[in-house]
Amino acid sequence: MACNSGTCQSGSCRDEFSAGEDGRKQRPVPEIGNGSDHASPRRGESIAEGVCIKCKVNGTIATTHPAITGSGGDAGRFCADCFRSNLFGKFRFAVTSNAMISPTDNVLVAFSGGSSSRVALQFVHEMQQKAQKNFDATKSTERVLPVFRVGVAYIDETTVYPVPSNDFDRAVNEMELIVSSLAPPEKQFFVVPTESIYSTDFTAERDRLTKLVDAVSDVTGKQDLMKHLRMSCLQKAAYENGYTKIVMGTCTSQIACHVLEATVKGQGFSLAADIQYVDARWKIPVVLPLRDCPSEELNMLCSLDSLKTVESLEQPRSGINGLISSFVKLLQVENPSRESTIVRTAGKLTPFSFNTAPEVGDVTTHLASKRRQKKYNLKPDESLPTESFCLICNSPLKKTNDFHHGETHAEIYSGTCSSCQFQILPKDNSSMEYFCSLLPQSMTTLPKYTNDNQKLLREQIQDCLLSESDDGTS
Amino acid sequence: MASEVAEETPKPRGGRFCTLCNARRAALKRPKTLEQICKECFYEVFEDEIHRVIVDNNLFRRGERVAIGASGGKDSTVLAYVLSELNRRHDYGLDLFLLSVDEGITGYRDDSLETVKRNEIQYGLPLKVVSYKQLYGWTMDEIVKLIGLKNNCTFCGVFRRQALDRGATLLKVDKLVTGHNADDIAETVLLNILRGDIARLSRCTFITTGEDGPIPRCKPFKYTYEKEIRNLTSASSWWRIYSPNAYRGFAREFIKDLERLRPRAILDIIKSGEDFRISTTTKMPEQGNCERCGYISSQKWCKACVLLEGLNRGLPKMGIGRSRGIDNERNKDVKETNGTKSLESKQCGSLDF
Numbered sequence: 123m124a125c126n127s128g129t130c131q132s133g134s135c136r137d138e139f140s141a142g143e144d145g146r147k148q149r150p151v152p153e154i155g156n157g158s159d160h161a162s163p164r165r166g167e168s169i170a171e172g173v174c175i176k177c178k179v180n181g182t183i184a185t186t187h188p189a190i191t192g193s194g195g196d197a198g199r200f201c202a203d204c205f206r207s208n209l210f211g212k213f214r215f216a217v218t219s220n221a222m223i224s225p226t227d228n229v230l231v232a233f234s235g236g237s238s239s240r241v242a243l244q245f246v247h248e249m250q251q252k253a254q255k256n257f258d259a260t261k262s263t264e265r266v267l268p269v270f271r272v273g274v275a276y277i278d279e280t281t282v283y284p285v286p287s288n289d290f291d292r293a294v295n296e297m298e299l300i301v302s303s304l305a306p307p308e309k310q311f312f313v314v315p316t317e318s319i320y321s322t323d324f325t326a327e328r329d330r331l332t333k334l335v336d337a338v339s340d341v342t343g344k345q346d347l348m349k350h351l352r353m354s355c356l357q358k359a360a361y362e363n364g365y366t367k368i369v370m371g372t373c374t375s376q377i378a379c380h381v382l383e384a385t386v387k388g389q390g391f392s393l394a395a396d397i398q399y400v401d402a403r404w405k406i407p408v409v410l411p412l413r414d415c416p417s418e419e420l421n422m423l424c425s426l427d428s429l430k431t432v433e434s435l436e437q438p439r440s441g442i443n444g445l446i447s448s449f450v451k452l453l454q455v456e457n458p459s460r461e462s463t464i465v466r467t468a469g470k471l472t473p474f475s476f477n478t479a480p481e482v483g484d485v486t487t488h489l490a491s492k493r494r495q496k497k498y499n500l501k502p503d504e505s506l507p508t509e510s511f512c513l514i515c516n517s518p519l520k521k522t523n524d525f526h527h528g529e530t531h532a533e534i535y536s537g538t539c540s541s542c543q544f545q546i547l548p549k550d551n552s553s554m555e556y557f558c559s560l561l562p563q564s565m566t567t568l569p570k571y572t573n574d575n576q577k578l579l580r581e582q583i584q585d586c587l588l589s590e591s592d593d594g595t596s
Numbered sequence: 597m598a599s600e601v602a603e604e605t606p607k608p609r610g611g612r613f614c615t616l617c618n619a620r621r622a623a624l625k626r627p628k629t630l631e632q633i634c635k636e637c638f639y640e641v642f643e644d645e646i647h648r649v650i651v652d653n654n655l656f657r658r659g660e661r662v663a664i665g666a667s668g669g670k671d672s673t674v675l676a677y678v679l680s681e682l683n684r685r686h687d688y689g690l691d692l693f694l695l696s697v698d699e700g701i702t703g704y705r706d707d708s709l710e711t712v713k714r715n716e717i718q719y720g721l722p723l724k725v726v727s728y729k730q731l732y733g734w735t736m737d738e739i740v741k742l743i744g745l746k747n748n749c750t751f752c753g754v755f756r757r758q759a760l761d762r763g764a765t766l767l768k769v770d771k772l773v774t775g776h777n778a779d780d781i782a783e784t785v786l787l788n789i790l791r792g793d794i795a796r797l798s799r800c801t802f803i804t805t806g807e808d809g810p811i812p813r814c815k816p817f818k819y820t821y822e823k824e825i826r827n828l829t830s831a832s833s834w835w836r837i838y839s840p841n842a843y844r845g846f847a848r849e850f851i852k853d854l855e856r857l858r859p860r861a862i863l864d865i866i867k868s869g870e871d872f873r874i875s876t877t878t879k880m881p882e883q884g885n886c887e888r889c890g891y892i893s894s895q896k897w898c899k900a901c902v903l904l905e906g907l908n909r910g911l912p913k914m915g916i917g918r919s920r921g922i923d924n925e926r927n928k929d930v931k932e933t934n935g936t937k938s939l940e941s942k943q944c945g946s947l948d949f
Contacts, residue, residue, distance in 0.1 A: 342858070381789065386854060386861050390868025442857055449850045453790065463792040470794045472873040520871060540867070544860070 174201035213245045220399040221479035222409040225267040230365040233274050235432030237420045239371030247304040274301045278315040281328045293432045314359045319562040334560040342441035343545030350515045360406040368408045375417035378461040381468040382446045387541040392517035394471035403476040512539040627823040655814045658689035661769040666694040668708025671775030674825050680719045697759045698727035700735025726763035743912040754899045764811045776815045779822040782865035801869035
């Protein structure tokens with residue numbers, strides 16, 4: 123198993139090893155130099171330079187592929203095959219030990235064109251391909267498990283972030299080629315515009331979305347709102363097309379940034395919800411199988427395997443989020459284990475009750491996965507009362523959220539977290555009324571854990587929305 | 597906002613009015629809220645906020661003897677002034693003392709100790725200076741002579757943290773207050789995340805620590821921005837001689853950049869630190885007492901006694917860097933030292949809570 127490797131970066135594995143130690147003693151010591159010239163095997167038998175420390179046969183990536191830019195320490199230690207199987211092993215381990223994908227699942231992979239989601243797409247495909255081969259080889263036998271199905275979704279944000287249409291068309295065409303090349307089994311590809319979160323005619327949708335985003339004056343608030351809308355779009359697309367799981371290519375590096383972003387925005391309470399392998403607070407559970415893989419390794423794999431990515435549509439980050447990205451990059455240069463340390467620290471925060479895979483009807487696979495789960499996963503606190511969630515970002519709210527009585531829209535404030543209150547919601551009453559009329563209905567009526575207050579709150583918000591003669595969910 | 601002000605009163609040429617009193621000319625923009633206010637209102641809101649923090653958190657009880665950790669820097673200078681002022685105005689009924697630590701570093705502490713002596717006279721607070729020589733038998737100069745420049749910060753930081761407790765015991769006080777401000781606490785939250793220190797992450801935002809111990813420590817400036825403390829010192833006629841604080845390191849610069857972009861981010865970080873859900877069953881080092889000196893320690897002997905034993909035995913490397921005995925590679929040590937140093941900011945580990 124990949125975890126037996128001394129270099130396994132799995133968070134679960136590390137947690138187990140370090141459970142009995144003082145947190146202070148876990149500070150990672152950099153084991154590698156900055157350049158491949160300084161890298162050398164440090165453990166086990168003495169090996170000639172340039173030979174893989176695992177298989178001891180092939181040359182290391184730094185030797186066989188010297189042109190790979192930005193390669194980290196792994197390039198000086200592993201050959202391409204061992205590096206690749208190590209990464210895939212982390213992915214597969216995350217999937218199996220957290221019951222992310224079951225044979226009856228219909229999985230939607232979120233694909234942005236970047237390295238992380240490209241690797242997620244590739245690995246999901248390979249897993250599906252293997253399952254299909256097993257199925258074909260044994261289908262004449264009785265009681266064979268079905269093979270999970272896979273679809274791919276790209277969120278089109280050009281209404282808010284305009285791109286020249288020929289650039290966009292070329293990018294979408296490249297994505298379609300990538301998806302069609304990952305067959306058999308065939309996968310459906312969806313281009314989902316952000317404005318599809320509404321359910322009215324096309325022109326009105328775009329106009330409404332533009333106004334909604336323009337109503338947010340804070341740069342970081344705009345970015346975060348777009349991020350929340352992205353997830354809402356994914357949820358809607360998955361639900362309407364019969365998918366049962368959403369796979370995100372979120373990697374260690376992105377989670378490390380998110381940890382600091384949430385901390386800086388006062389979202390320490392809900393942070394733990396966002397960084398677990400499984401997030402079932404949504405209608406369609408979201409899973410992060412690449413959680414323990416740093417972006418550096420994923421970039422390297424894309425180079426090694428010539429996995430095509432589509433980069434031109436990425437939006438540059440600014441504001442608080444941009445500052446944090448720069449900060450994490452700076453730290454990573456100084457200490458290559460920093461991202462993993464950040465994720466491991468945050469991984470010790472108590473998860474929420476929805477951070478486990480929901481119960482599936484299939485008893486056989488469920489029991490098999492459960493056996494693995496017990497060994498490796500922290501038990502979330504089941505005794506906690508059900509959460510209420512922020513209306514905009516869907517973060518769990520702390521019980522003691524206070525708000526000012528007497529405000530006309532006090533109930534809307536009480537239904538959002540302090541971060542969204544500050545950087546997304548307008549300050550004065552008339553702007554608030556206007557803003558609420560622009561919010562997509564799914565952000566106010568999404569079914570989730572509710573109590574009576576939450577129900578009343580939804581009804582009040584729906585009263586605001588009715589004046590816009592909204593059709594409602596189709 | 598500007599137009600609203602103009603509507604309320606005719607706007608005088610060449611100036612903006614204070615948004616609080618609307619009578620005096622605005623002298624500064626308040627870092628925490630970005631309000632344009634005058635000097636008098638700034639003093640008032642600053643002191644009222646500290647008072648509110650003290651009352652809401654029940655930091656003191658009437659009749660208590662309270663030592664102020666006084667380094668001579670701007671934080672503790674302002675803290676000494678504000679506490680003595682609030683004690684007088686709101687009749688807390690506290691006996692206040694100044695407590696300073698003299699590390700015995702030639703040329704380093706002289707100016708700051710002079711500042712504290714001036715504070716003693718100016719505010720009428722008795723001053724107690726405890727030195728490393730007095731507490732441990734060694735000055736930092738002597739320690740450096742013995743072990744060289746590398747690693748001497750370990751001695752100084754460890755001794756200093758405990759020196760305040762020992763000095764407070766000598767003074768027989770009930771509480772010890774330090775001038776850690778919001779920027780310090782926010783930085784500590786970030787550092788504990790970056791270093792993977794979950795145990796400290798759960799307690800670094802406490803406004804009072806060591807409540808179970810003999811002398812609890814309080815941080816009345818927990819929600820006070822460093823820039824406001826600086827504004828206070830520059831806006832007044834107070835003595836301006838401070839010991840140099842070399843702020844360096846990634847985390848501190850990051851905090852400053854954050855504050856520029858979004859001033860309330862500092863309070864948001866503290867709020868996050870308070871809100872983190874950390875299980876009480878998570879393995880934490882157990883707080884106990886050192887067998888040798890009786891002060892707080894999670895080990896059999898506290899770090900100070902281990903280092904002291906090494907010094908007294910002529911084995912100063914004892915207790916430094918556990919990995920040294922295992923791995924003698926020089927590059928590794930240098931890298932580790934550099935890595936550690938770049939995350940630190942205030943000198944000599946004064947950020948440790």
